[in-house]
Amino acid sequence: xxxxxxxIERLVGELQQxxxxxxxxxPPPAVTRVVFTETDLRAxxxxxxxxxxxxLAVRVDAIGNTFARWEGxxxxxxxxxxxxxxxxxxxxxxxxGTVGVLGGLEAIRALQAxxxxxxxxxxxxxxxxxxxxxxxxxxxxxxxxxxxxxxxDLVKLTDEVGDDYDTxxxxxxxxxxxxxxxxxxxxxxxxxxxxIEQGPELEANDLAIGVVxxxxxxxxxxxxxxxxxxxxxxVLMPRRRDALIASAAMVSAIDxxxxxxxxxxxxxTVGKLEVHPGAVNSIPSRVRFTLDLRDIxxxxxxxxxxxxxxxxxxxxxxRGVKVEHRILxxxxxxxxxxxxxxxAVSAAESLNLGYQEMISRAYHDSLFMARVAPMGMxxxxxxxxxxxxxxxxxxxxxxxxxxxxxxxxxASLTG
Ligand code: GLV
Ligand code: MN
Ligand code: MN
Numbered sequence: 001x002x003x004x005x006x007x008i009e010r011l012v013g014e015l016q017q018x019x020x021x022x023x024x025x026x027p028p029p030a031v032t033r034v035v036f037t038e039t040d041l042r043a044x045x046x047x048x049x050x051x052x053x054x055x056l057a058v059r060v061d062a063i064g065n066t067f068a069r070w071e072g073x074x075x076x077x078x079x080x081x082x083x084x085x086x087x088x089x090x091x092x093x094x095x096x097g098t099v100g101v102l103g104g105l106e107a108i109r110a111l112q113a114x115x116x117x118x119x120x121x122x123x124x125x126x127x128x129x130x131x132x133x134x135x136x137x138x139x140x141x142x143x144x145x146x147x148x149x150x151x152x153d154l155v156k157l158t159d160e161v162g163d164d165y166d167t168x169x170x171x172x173x174x175x176x177x178x179x180x181x182x183x184x185x186x187x188x189x190x191x192x193x194x195x196i197e198q199g200p201e202l203e204a205n206d207l208a209i210g211v212v213x214x215x216x217x218x219x220x221x222x223x224x225x226x227x228x229x230x231x232x233x234x235v236l237m238p239r240r241r242d243a244l245i246a247s248a249a250m251v252s253a254i255d256x257x258x259x260x261x262x263x264x265x266x267x268x269t270v271g272k273l274e275v276h277p278g279a280v281n282s283i284p285s286r287v288r289f290t291l292d293l294r295d296i297x298x299x300x301x302x303x304x305x306x307x308x309x310x311x312x313x314x315x316x317x318x319r320g321v322k323v324e325h326r327i328l329x330x331x332x333x334x335x336x337x338x339x340x341x342x343x344a345v346s347a348a349e350s351l352n353l354g355y356q357e358m359i360s361r362a363y364h365d366s367l368f369m370a371r372v373a374p375m376g377m378x379x380x381x382x383x384x385x386x387x388x389x390x391x392x393x394x395x396x397x398x399x400x401x402x403x404x405x406x407x408x409x410x411a412s413l414t415g
Contacts, residue, residue, distance in 0.1 A: 003351055004110035004407040008400040011106045014050065015399075018043060018086065018102065019094035026091070030390035033088040035129035035140075036064070036172040043086050047101065047126060054109050056124070062176030063154075063169060064128040065141040070108050072121040072414060078189035079121040080413045081373065082107065082406060085130030085141075085365060093392025095382065099399060100194040101126050107194075107407035118414040120189055127365040132220065134159045134168075136290075137328050142365035144181045146372045148331070151178035188373035190340050190413045193366045194406045195377060196394050200385025201358060208401045209348040209355035210379030211341055215370070216265060217298040218363045219305055219330040221291045223250065223312060227321040229277065229285030244275055244284035246319035253311040254291060261304050265296040265361070268308070296359055298332045305330065334367045340376030340413065347408035353401050362387070378405055 019028035021043045033039050044066060051058050051068035059067045069079065084100025104124035111118070128141030135157040143149035155166040155178070166178075197203075202210050227243035251270045258268035269292040276286040291308065295301035309325055316323040341357070348355035358379065360366075366375050380402035383393040 001114065001116065001408070001411060003404055004107070004114045004116070006106060006110050006400045006403045008396045011102060011399065011403065012396050014102050015094055015098055018046060018098055021046060022088070024091060026390065029094045029392070031088040031092050031094050032090045033086065034133050035087045035131070036134070036168050040087060041172060044126070047086065050105060051124070054105060054112070056108070060174070061145070061181040062174060062178050063141050063144050063181050064172070064174040065145060065181065066126040068105065068124045070112070070118065070122045072118040074119050075121055077120045078186045079123045080410055081123045081125055081188045081191040081369070082193060082410060083123075083125030083127065084193050084195055085127045087129055087131045087133070089131050089133050089388055091390055092388055093390055095196045095392050095394050096198065096387055097130060097195070099196055099380070099394065099402070103194045103399065103403045103406060106403050107410055110403070110407050111411055116411055118411070120414040122410050122414060130365055135165055136222070137220065138363065139365050139368055140165070142368035144178065145183050146368040147182050148368045148371060154178060183372050188369070190337065190376070191366065191369040191373040192340055192344065192376045192378065192406065192409055192413070193364055193369075194402050195364060195379055196382040196387060196392070197379040197385065198362045198382065198387035202356070202379060202381035203383065203385060205356060206354065207356050208353040208380065208398065209344075209405050210358045211344045211348065211355055212360045212377035212379060213336050213341060213357045214296060215334045215360040215363060215367045215377070216294045216296045217301045217331055217333040218367075219293045219301060220328040221293070221305070222326050222328065223289055223291065224324045225250070225287045225316065225321050227285055227319070228283070230283045232281040232283060235283060240283060241320045242283050243287040243321055246315060246321040247273065247287040247289055249315045249319065250312045251289065253315060254308050257304060257307050257311060258293070261300065263295050263297055263300045265359070266294070266300065266304055267361070268293050268304070294361065294363075296333055302330065331363075331367060334370035334375060336370070336376045337374030340374050340409075343409045343412045344376055344378050344405065346412065347405045350408060351401070351404055353405060378402055378409065
């Protein structure tokens with residue numbers, strides 16, 4: 001088919017409009033949109049209005065995953081899915097996830113405008129809570145849809161003020177049976193997610209499209225270190241069992257272990273540290289810190305995780321503190337489906353867009369969709385590879401190219 005025409009002004013306008021729905025103290029392009037907040041609900045309303053204007057049938061499941069369906073001529077066949085997420089970490093940019101949701105919608109509108117009639121239905125999904133901000137674990141929507149997490153495990157998750165997942169989702173208006181969110185077998189014939197690369201390769205190689213062949217294996221853990229608090233003036237150094245000093249040694253050891261790994265894809269991040277009681281003149285008695293650990297090789301990731309746990313335990317003994325570990329998730333990597341990859345490659349070739357096959361180092365809901373559907377992803381470049389920052393940026397041309405490639409990929413997968 002001819003290249004579908006993307007209304008890039010409309011799409012960029014919608015991305016910018018969505019970015020105004022934010023809790024970030026800074027104005028857009030800085031965005032904060034945390035799951036099940038008032039702001040998240042307003043963003044969902046905005047999306048629904050766009051879906052309905054495009055004539056799509058909207059369905060919301062028990063956890064708030066939102067499906068907007070363009071019915072195919074054979075609606076009983078497995079659908080072709082696309083989409084991503086609209087939640088945003090604190091002080092994020094405006095493209096992470098949203099390009100896949102609004103871009104998925106625009107791909108459908110472009111196919112509709114081109115007179116394309118899909119055989120299989122095409123569905124845009126907005127997954128609930130891809131980001132781990134509120135409950136510590138990311139991709140809760142796609143974990144539940146794919147069966148990667150059971151409802152029983154989901155409701156054990158709590159947010160920072162101790163409210164559990166079930167209470168929070170119900171308060172936000174999502175009240176169905178969580179078990180019903182699991183997709184029936186064969187629901188999707190294929191799933192393909194459009195996303196900004198969040199890394200520098202495409203820009204460095206001057207390429208428009210990345211066709212993802214695998215998604216790296218992510219793990220998250222947290223550590224609680226307990227020492228002994230006391231008066232900052234009165235407790236002399238030899239008597240101290242400072243939880244923060246012990247944690248500092250542990251954080252530094254984590255970095256060293258990851259750097260020493262034989263795998264170039266191994267990355268470790270401690271992004272959050274809570275110090276108790278958090279007073280200038282009080283020795284820290286308790287510290288909680290998080291660990292985000294990833295590698296494309298799941299076995300190596302697990303080996304490094306074990307090594308980190310051993311180091312943390314050793315340092316705790318050395319410093320006279322106690323440490324508790326909690327592994328929140330340790331997911332295997334996902335491999336893209338050959339047919340979805342070749343549909344995306346053919347789309348890029350037919351549009352004369354430079355492309356490369358590549359690994360996704362960030363995780364995405366597609367990591368879990370791969371468990372229930374043949375999965376693929378299309379990446380577009382973002383400036384300097386920057387993401388999870390307000391200065392994240394993809395140009396209108398880059399977005400338009402990605403949406404065109406997505407539209408052709410969806411069209412070819414609908415059969
Ligand atoms: C997703 O946002 C990730 O952290 O990879
Ligand atoms: Mn993100
Ligand atoms: Mn994302």
